[in-house]
Amino acid sequence: MGKFEEANIKNPVDVKVVNPTYTPNKKYTVKATDELDEQGKKVWSIYNKSSEKFVSGFQGGKFLLQDVAKLLSEGKISEHPTLAELIAASPVEIEAETVEEFTDKLEYIEEPTKELKRYISIVEAVKPAMLSSLLHPMTYDDDTWESLVESAPFKVLSAEGADDRDSMSPEQWIEFSRDHLPKGHEYVNKLEEFIAETPKPRLIGYMRISTLKESQKFDRQESVLKEQGCDIIYSERASGAHRERPELNKMLDDLKAGDTVLIVSIDRLSRSTKDLLDIVEVIREKGASLKSLHDTWLDTTESNPMSDFLLTIMGALGQMERDLIKGRVKEGMEVAKAKGKNLGRPKASRARVDHAIELYKTGKYTTREICDISGISKATLYRKINEYERALESNKEK
Numbered sequence: 001m002g003k004f005e006e007a008n009i010k011n012p013v014d015v016k017v018v019n020p021t022y023t024p025n026k027k028y029t030v031k032a033t034d035e036l037d038e039q040g041k042k043v044w045s046i047y048n049k050s051s052e053k054f055v056s057g058f059q060g061g062k063f064l065l066q067d068v069a070k071l072l073s074e075g076k077i078s079e080h081p082t083l084a085e086l087i088a089a090s091p092v093e094i095e096a097e098t099v100e101e102f103t104d105k106l107e108y109i110e111e112p113t114k115e116l117k118r119y120i121s122i123v124e125a126v127k128p129a130m131l132s133s134l135l136h137p138m139t140y141d142d143d144t145w146e147s148l149v150e151s152a153p154f155k156v157l158s159a160e161g162a163d164d165r166d167s168m169s170p171e172q173w174i175e176f177s178r179d180h181l182p183k184g185h186e187y188v189n190k191l192e193e194f195i196a197e198t199p200k201p202r203l204i205g206y207m208r209i210s211t212l213k214e215s216q217k218f219d220r221q222e223s224v225l226k227e228q229g230c231d232i233i234y235s236e237r238a239s240g241a242h243r244e245r246p247e248l249n250k251m252l253d254d255l256k257a258g259d260t261v262l263i264v265s266i267d268r269l270s271r272s273t274k275d276l277l278d279i280v281e282v283i284r285e286k287g288a289s290l291k292s293l294h295d296t297w298l299d300t301t302e303s304n305p306m307s308d309f310l311l312t313i314m315g316a317l318g319q320m321e322r323d324l325i326k327g328r329v330k331e332g333m334e335v336a337k338a339k340g341k342n343l344g345r346p347k348a349s350r351a352r353v354d355h356a357i358e359l360y361k362t363g364k365y366t367t368r369e370i371c372d373i374s375g376i377s378k379a380t381l382y383r384k385i386n387e388y389e390r391a392l393e394s395n396k397e398k
Helices: 002-006 062-074 083-089 099-107 114-133 145-150 162-167 170-179 186-197 219-227 246-254 273-285 305-338 350-362 367-374 378-397
Strands: 028-036 042-048 053-055 203-209 232-237 260-263 289-292
Touching: 028 053, 028 062, 042 062, 062 114, 083 099, 083 114, 099 114, 145 186, 162 170, 170 186, 203 219, 203 246, 219 232, 232 246, 246 273, 273 289, 350 367, 350 378, 367 378
Parallel strands: 203 232, 203 260, 260 289
Antiparallel strands: 028 042, 042 053
C-alpha cells in the first residue's frame, strides 16, 4: 500500500491501461534471473515464453510467482494488471473502488479458506505490477509524434503541466516525461528513437549566376547562405529566364516535407512571374517552404498574410499576362489566315520522308538516328511508319 500512497494514486480502477503486448493464453513460467538477492540467493521472476523476456513488476517467491504465472497463462490477468482484473479473478465476490479497499475487505474476511489465503498472497505479489501499469505507455494509432505524445503513461499525462504538451517542443516533452518516469523507462526510449529516426528539416540554399564565365563567382551569395547555416547549397550557371535548369530541378526533386529553400533574392530563383509561381507551388506540394533574404515579404515558412496576398496578386497578374498573350496570338493567326498564309509547322519534303522510310526498312537505325539523318521530326516519322506498316498489311491481305 505504501507504494500507492507515495504515488498519490487514489483510484487506480478508473485508469484504463491498454497493453499492446498482452494476448490471452500466452504461456508463462517462472525462471531464475541472473541476479542474486542480499543473501546471495537466486532471484525468481515470471518469464514470457512467447517474447522470451522476463516480466517485471511481480514480486514474491518461486511458488507464489508460479500461481501468478498460472493466472497470466489463463488470461485472467495481464502483464500490467488492473483492479478490475483482480476483482474478477477473486474466489469471493467483493466490490471495491480502490486497491486499498479491495485488500482491506479481503483481510477482514473471517475464517478465510486456504484458497483465499493463497489469493491474498497473490494480490500482494501483483501490487507492484499494478503500480507499473500506471507507468505503462498506451498503444497509439499511427506513426505520428502527436499520437505518440497522447499515448504517454497516465503518470505523465496526469502530471502538472502536461496540459501544455501541445505547445512543447519534442525536446521539452522528452525532458518532461523523463522527469516523471523511472530512469530508462521504455516510453522515454520510444520518444528518443522516434526523434532519432525522423528526418530533420533541412535549410537548403539555392544560388544562381547568369554567365558561364568562370571569372564570375558565387562568392557573395555563397557567403550569405553559409552564414544562414544552410545544410546543402545548390549552385547554377544559367539564365533565370529559363525554367528548365538541372540544379533547380534536382533541388526540387530532393525536397522533403519540412525543408526550407533559402535564396538571397527572388531574381536568383526566377526572372519570370509565371515560373516563380510554378516553383512556389512545387515547393508547397512537397511540404517545404521558401524564404528570400532580400525580399522579406516572400516567406512561406509560417503563416504570412502579406506573402500569401502578394503571391495571389502575382498569380492573378501572371494569368492576365497569359490571357493577353493568347489573345494576341489568336488575333495574329486570324490576320494571317485572312492574308492566305498557311499556318503551322512546314511539312517535311517528300524526299526526306522517303529517305527516312528507307533507313527504317534496313532495321539498322534507331528512331532518333533516323530523325537526325533525314531531318524530319519524330512525330512525322512515327506517322509515316504507321502508314507504311498499314500499307504492307493491306498488300498481304490482297
